[in-house]
Amino acid sequence: xxxxxxxxxxxxxxxxxxxxxxxxxxxxxxxxxxxxxxxxxxxxxxxxxxxxxxxxxxxxxxxxxxxxxxxxxxxxxxxxxxxxxxxxxxxxxxxxxxxxxxxxxxxxxxxxxxxxxxxxxxxxxxxxxxxxxxxxxxxxxxxxxxxxxxxxxxxxxxxxxxxxxxxxxxxxxxxxxxxxxxxxxxxxxxxxxxxxxxxxxxxxxxxxxxxxxxxxxxxxxxxxxxxxxxxxxxxxxxxxxxxxxxxxxxxxxxxxxxxxxxxxxxxxxxxxxxxxxxxxxxxxxxxxxxxxxxxxxxxxxxx
Numbered sequence: 001x002x003x004x005x006x007x008x009x010x011x012x013x014x015x016x017x018x019x020x021x022x023x024x025x026x027x028x029x030x031x032x033x034x035x036x037x038x039x040x041x042x043x044x045x046x047x048x049x050x051x052x053x054x055x056x057x058x059x060x061x062x063x064x065x066x067x068x069x070x071x072x073x074x075x076x077x078x079x080x081x082x083x084x085x086x087x088x089x090x091x092x093x094x095x096x097x098x099x100x101x102x103x104x105x106x107x108x109x110x111x112x113x114x115x116x117x118x119x120x121x122x123x124x125x126x127x128x129x130x131x132x133x134x135x136x137x138x139x140x141x142x143x144x145x146x147x148x149x150x151x152x153x154x155x156x157x158x159x160x161x162x163x164x165x166x167x168x169x170x171x172x173x174x175x176x177x178x179x180x181x182x183x184x185x186x187x188x189x190x191x192x193x194x195x196x197x198x199x200x201x202x203x204x205x206x207x208x209x210x211x212x213x214x215x216x217x218x219x220x221x222x223x224x225x226x227x228x229x230x231x232x233x234x235x236x237x238x239x240x241x242x243x244x245x246x247x248x249x250x251x252x253x254x255x256x257x258x259x260x261x262x263x264x265x266x267x268x269x270x271x272x273x274x275x276x277x278x279x280x281x282x283x284x285x286x287x288x289x290x291x292x293x294x295x296x297x298x299x300x301x302x303x
Contacts, residue, residue: 025219026127026198028088029055029096032114032187033133034180035104035153036143038204041228042131043098045215048225057096060104065090072102074111086124087113104153110160115183118190126196132187135204137177144176 046057062073076091147153158167165179212223
């Protein structure tokens, strides 16, 4: 069934500019980072507009407008590409996509559009703003490995069918770290080739105020909106660990501390016990080596 042109535009991510604090931000904003790299904080940053306004941002879930439900954004992107549609069509019409990959539950094949479909994203949204949050590659590997239960998220990567990092690569720390670094280098190279995109690269291990200032200068949103640790995680927060936690023992210690604090708060008359948020409380982004050439859009069965 053909849609009225105006209705068709409503199903697409907003394109154009967002004016805030004297800056013009090209929309949509797409996070090209890999999982476990501050996707929750990025979603909250763009949600937080203060007096400058608020952007509609998704984290890892997108609205399936046809079904009237939410799903992993990776599902929506894959379905669109298999139907020869723009990657983010009918995925909720967000202005900011803070995590486009997934699914990361069960045994389904995962999809990393920031790795495998970067050219398709560019072709559909040639002026999109790209964000690339980074940390040391070895720390990222530790973060993926430590996801509760230990090894769960890393195991999922083996089902992503990434040509640059198949299962033997995922299982090898040095090769997996090299994959992470290759992805970052590929994104930079891609933006140099297609300079219509603005790339906002941030160091997640840098000073919090410096990161906030850089984001503020690039987006026009207040620097105070970058507030790691001051957010509520998504529904599956109990599965997430702080990226700095690299061992089950450390995770158990953090959980015990949170439980003790919760128990202590219950003892205070009139005090409201808050559910503890362990570490980063969210699905961080992952990535790999980005495609540098148009890739034929797949049809039929999922990869």
